[in-house]
Amino acid sequence: MQNGFFDFEKEGLKYCYYCGKCSSGCEVNRLESSFQPHRILYLLNIGMTDSVIGGDDIWKCTTCFTCSERCPQGVKVTEIIWFARTMAVKSGHLPELIMHQKETLLRTGRLHHISHIDNNKRGKVKLPQLTDASSLISEIFKMTKGDE
Numbered sequence: 001m002q003n004g005f006f007d008f009e010k011e012g013l014k015y016c017y018y019c020g021k022c023s024s025g026c027e028v029n030r031l032e033s034s035f036q037p038h039r040i041l042y043l044l045n046i047g048m049t050d051s052v053i054g055g056d057d058i059w060k061c062t063t064c065f066t067c068s069e070r071c072p073q074g075v076k077v078t079e080i081i082w083f084a085r086t087m088a089v090k091s092g093h094l095p096e097l098i099m100h101q102k103e104t105l106l107r108t109g110r111l112h113h114i115s116h117i118d119n120n121k122r123g124k125v126k127l128p129q130l131t132d133a134s135s136l137i138s139e140i141f142k143m144t145k146g147d148e
């Protein structure tokens with residue numbers, strides 16, 4: 001299955017035989033049993049790409065690569081999920097949490113707001129104070145068209 005530069009076949013999608021070894025080793029699956037990477041691959045293989053990129057599951061993956069390492073068929077599961085995320089972004093399917101993180105990143109240069117309390121804690125263990133990094137991040141967003 002090819003979709004622009006997203007070549008799922010190159011990543012071995014069609015070689016998946018749904019043994020579930022990827023899902024049984026997945027740390028996210030341990031916390032949330034309904035998250036199953038092999039199910040994502042199944043949906044992609046039967047052509048339900050829109051349901052994958054329009055859903056929330058692809059955003060739950062921590063990209064730890066355990067699934068790719070465990071797969072007996074050499075399917076690059078993590079890369080496939082990564083491609084699906086990129087397709088989702090390109091087609092405007094961003095979950096609210098990710099949108100919020102993007103806005104915080106643009107505004108402060110960080111994914112999470114650094115408060116005085118955070119900096120006080122850092123000071124106590126002699127770590128440098130964190131400051132606003134928004135101008136640098138804005139520049140990177142502009143160069144990569146990430147703000148579009």
Ligand code: SF4
Nearest residue numbers: 016018019020022071
């Ligand atoms: S471990 Fe590999 S073959 Fe088995 S379900 Fe996962 S991706 Fe498919």
Ligand code: SF4
Nearest residue numbers: 026061062064065067
């Ligand atoms: S890369 Fe994602 S899907 Fe694969 S094992 Fe890690 S969290 Fe699970």
